[in-house]
Amino acid sequence: MTRLILVLALFAASLLTSSTTLAAPTTSQQSPGLQRRDNGPPYLSMGQWVDDHIDEIKQKLGIKKVDTPIEIFNVPAYGNFSNGQWRMRVHGAAFKPLPLEDSVVDKLGKLLMPGFPSLQWTPDIRNNVRNMTRSWLSVPQDDLQLSFEWKLDGQEVHRYRTKKTDFQGHYDEWTTVSSPILSSGIGRGPIQTLDGYTDGYISGNTTTYLVPEEGITIVSDIDDILRDALVWLPRQVLIKTVGLGYTPWMNMPEVIHEIYQSDPTIHFHYVTTTAQRGAKRYVDFVQRFFPPGSFDVNPMQRISNIIRLMETFPKRKYIFLGDTSNTSGYYVLADLFPERVQCIIVRNVTATDPLMALPFDTAGYKNLPESIYQFFRTPDDLKGIDFANGGCRNYTFPQNLTFGYEIASVHNTVGMVFEGNSPWGLVKNFFKEHF
Numbered sequence: 001m002t003r004l005i006l007v008l009a010l011f012a013a014s015l016l017t018s019s020t021t022l023a024a025p026t027t028s029q030q031s032p033g034l035q036r037r038d039n040g041p042p043y044l045s046m047g048q049w050v051d052d053h054i055d056e057i058k059q060k061l062g063i064k065k066v067d068t069p070i071e072i073f074n075v076p077a078y079g080n081f082s083n084g085q086w087r088m089r090v091h092g093a094a095f096k097p098l099p100l101e102d103s104v105v106d107k108l109g110k111l112l113m114p115g116f117p118s119l120q121w122t123p124d125i126r127n128n129v130r131n132m133t134r135s136w137l138s139v140p141q142d143d144l145q146l147s148f149e150w151k152l153d154g155q156e157v158h159r160y161r162t163k164k165t166d167f168q169g170h171y172d173e174w175t176t177v178s179s180p181i182l183s184s185g186i187g188r189g190p191i192q193t194l195d196g197y198t199d200g201y202i203s204g205n206t207t208t209y210l211v212p213e214e215g216i217t218i219v220s221d222i223d224d225i226l227r228d229a230l231v232w233l234p235r236q237v238l239i240k241t242v243g244l245g246y247t248p249w250m251n252m253p254e255v256i257h258e259i260y261q262s263d264p265t266i267h268f269h270y271v272t273t274t275a276q277r278g279a280k281r282y283v284d285f286v287q288r289f290f291p292p293g294s295f296d297v298n299p300m301q302r303i304s305n306i307i308r309l310m311e312t313f314p315k316r317k318y319i320f321l322g323d324t325s326n327t328s329g330y331y332v333l334a335d336l337f338p339e340r341v342q343c344i345i346v347r348n349v350t351a352t353d354p355l356m357a358l359p360f361d362t363a364g365y366k367n368l369p370e371s372i373y374q375f376f377r378t379p380d381d382l383k384g385i386d387f388a389n390g391g392c393r394n395y396t397f398p399q400n401l402t403f404g405y406e407i408a409s410v411h412n413t414v415g416m417v418f419e420g421n422s423p424w425g426l427v428k429n430f431f432k433e434h435f
């Protein structure tokens with residue numbers, strides 16, 4: 001069991017190191033700014049880490065056969081109108097959780113809640129820890145074909161059978177839809193929402209959003225722009241991600257819904273670096289507090305997924321939401337698509353949390369028009385901006401950018417942030433305390 005704990009401790013560390021790193025796009029238009037961000041830790045993807053170690057984990061747990069039911073996570077997707085027809089993206093994953101007793105899951109789950117005594121776990125926290133631990137410790141199901149059905153207001157619109165899932169249990173495909181009950185997607189208009197169902201499985205229900213050719217798409221990160229996560233504090237982000245209930249950052253739901261109400265044709269697209277195994281809680285959180293929208297969940301393909309979105313809807317304008325704790329690279333998209341990026345909205349994390357001591361680089365904004373980016377402090381700073389009619393800036397407070405590395409908090413030492421609270425520091429301290 002000791003060696004298994006080591007394996008899972010390294011797994012916990014991989015979750016932390018993946019939280020703030022961003023992969024570069026796979027495109028011939030890739031810029032030097034993104035190339036610098038393509039050298040992340042060896043296990044950027046939580047799911048990839050488990051895939052690489054699943055045989056060892058099974059061996060240490062004495063599991064010879066995984067006979068749990070197959071679970072499907074079908075990611076909320078978008079569809080576009082092309083050549084007189086709707087095309088829908090279908091993407092997700094199939095996997096089997098390992099057959100683990102609750103007592104074993106609880107022992108492993110403690111590693112994902114560093115510094116949070118299990119005696120303080122409420123029933124909700126314990127349930128969250130068990131669900132997240134089971135979802136991450138699962139076996140991908142390859143060579144599996146899935147059948148889906150979509151309905152609009154209860155009426156069947158389309159059926160589709162996927163190709164076989166890949167070695168990671170993933171599928172990511174497009175299907176063409178022809179139905180007389182669907183409205184055209186030419187020009188600007190309301191988004192049509194389809195309910196999706198996975199034939200033969202209890203899990204896998206989802207939503208697909210048919211987005212017209214023209215209009216505004218808001219692409220938003222989730223952690224620390226919509227959700228209070230504290231990704232710059234490794235212990236806290238694990239506890240908040242694994243055990244505690246997900247809570248919005250300040251009054252961001254109110255502000256985002258006001259923007260949505262100003263133009264109900266806005267398409268929301270949410271992105272997270274969380275792998276598909278752990279992304280369901282993110283989807284549930286966003287759907288509870290924020291306007292409905294499509295998702296991309298893959299730490300290895302984040303910017304390339306956004307580029308695919310922009311290429312799928314070449315006539316739409318884009319607004320990006322992010323924060324300074326994440327090297328989002330959104331300014332590079334403004335270089336690639338200068339006529340289509342309406343606004344880049346960046347939360348200045350240090351304005352509300354002095355413990356965020358990670359430096360952030362603003363050099364990429366130097367050559368951009370000041371009218372297309374806005375660094376802000378609290379959600380209220382975004383109130384009154386007329387995004388629906390091309391607005392972006394609130395000119396009542398200064399930006400004060402140095403167009404270089406901005407030092408967040410000089411009183412926080414490098415050792416405090418990057419060693420004692422680092423992922424590997426947590427693992428090292430764990431073994432000092434227990435072995």
